[in-house]
């Protein structure tokens with residue numbers, strides 16, 4: 001078995017074990033393979049063993065890969081990095097999902113720039129669950145207003161919330177920001193928002209995120225090893 005197949009199996013096993021430990025249905029957590037900095041050959045090798053959802057953080061690098069893999073049926077691209085205004089057109093054109101929307105101006109640009117022949121762009125709002133430590137993500141007290149505004153944009157489909165918490169080694173500590181995100185998600189749904197996605201959990205904290213209800217985990221290092229220069 002190739003290295004990458006072995007790693008993919010290990011990660012899938014971790015997800016399955018965590019689903020079971022949390023009393024959740026098998027298959028309720030989707031694996032997003034974070035391929036940023038990895039060459040297109042690594043993505044091809046993953047596709048050959050059945051992985052079709054990929055996460056990228058840098059627009060220019062991502063678009064080059066997306067174009068090289070344009071003929072792969074069923075491939076799905078998720079943008080998870082910080083968004084600059086001058087990159088929104090390219091993101092709106094090439095991606096299926098954007099996980100890192102944290103302000104209205106960016107959402108409006110993505111809405112205006114989403115090509116008419118494509119399905120509405122799937123959106124997660126990135127929430128800052130770490131207070132002062134983090135600069136990205138909207139603060140929890142401004143979330144409901146942004147969600148209502150994004151909901152009005154016809155070329156976007158608001159799917160859920162995403163967070164990147166500050167690093168913690170202890171699992172119980174790791175769970176706190178994920179729990180906060182889930183509670184915000186439940187509050188929005190109680191207000192009628194019909195969200196179905198909690199994008200949370202990376203290589204070092206996916207078990208904690210799955211305990212707290214993650215529906216997508218974003219995994220790079222455990223699949224592909226250290227990031228390349």
Ligand SMILES: *Cc1c(COP(=O)(O)O)cnc(C)c1O
Pocket residue numbers: 034036057080081164202203204218219220221222
């Ligand atoms: C790089 C990155 C990941 C993957 O992190 P690993 O710890 O390598 O699994 C997940 N989410 C975001 C937003 C990232 O930028």
